[in-house]
């Protein structure tokens with residue numbers, strides 16, 4: 193799974209307006225109620241910044257992948273972007289509409305119809321007591337798309353065929369299907385509301401390796417056929433390389449690098465990105481000495497000052513420990529790192545230690 197995604201043009205912009213605009217997105221969790229935190233912190237106020245001022249713009253037809261170690265904020269961003277979790281700061285616009293500006297109401301429902309999510313675990317995300325036909329028909333009913341029951345049934349058959357299942361499967365229950373087939377059912381359900389934008393949160397990580405590629409290829413085919421836009425979340429960099437047009441790298445809630453996928457995998461600019469890629473055997477860069485990511489991820493309740501990565505960074509400079517770097521534009525990439533303060537677009541120098 194190492195081929196670059198030739199099927200998607202890099203960063204295609206329609207009228208130059210992104211379909212998805214995430215601006216200054218932030219989410220702080222208040223942990224004060226947890227008894228251990230109250231004991232540890234005399235003030236009684238303990239917060240965790242899971243997502244910190246993230247800006248992302250996703251063009252129509254693009255697959256934007258978010259990567260980062262566990263706890264970097266990928267799922268929290270996904271939940272805010274689909275409307276499941278309110279941000280504590282910033283905004284999310286889909287097709288120009290602010291999804292958090294108003295709650296309830298028909299306009300909000302119309303926006304929500306355009307956004308769907310595919311979850312990691314198809315075993316957990318499908319109601320075991322519902323037949324597949326009812327599962328796939330549910331969004332059609334909920335959004336009032338097809339009133340007539342027979343027409344709705346026909347549409348469910350079309351959707352099942354679209355994801356490579358037999359329309360006659362509509363009468364079966366989820367447990368009668370394999371893991372890959374259940375994820376296909378989840379995809380059919382996501383497509384039922386005719387969305388433009390789908391957030392795929394680790395869509396294949398619960399599946400056998402043998403069926404992962406089939407599901408990924410299905411997602412790519414559907415993207416081409418239906419003009420879908422994806423936000424793709426995965427800890428599997430081989431999968432990201434296969435799927436993504438652009439990649440955003442998260443570290444402790446901050447976006448530390450964003451670049452077209454090919455460029456990011458060929459020449460990562462942020463030291464963290466380089467270590468993340470180099471730690472994966474079949475994705476590391478040629479000619480670069482392999483090294484693992486040094487140190488542990490810091491406690492997100494009390495992250496390091498300045499650049500959060502500074503305690504683990506082989507290029508660390510004194511001011512990295514006190515000053516948060518701005519997001520520098522370096523060629524086609526954006527990089528949160530003081531190394532790029534002079535604007536030079538160069539490969540990372542060999543580490544100082």
Ligand SMILES: Nc1ncnc2c1ncn2[C@@H]1O[C@H](COP(=O)(O)OP(=O)(O)OP(=O)(O)O)[C@@H](O)[C@H]1O
Pocket residue numbers: 221240241242260261262263264265266267268269427492
């Ligand atoms: N409801 C919550 N309450 C408190 N903290 C939370 C909550 N949800 C997430 N967090 C914290 O926010 C941070 C980011 O979590 P998130 O699940 O978004 O990371 P992730 O990158 O998706 O990780 P993973 O790959 O393990 O799913 C973590 O430190 C996590 O413990």
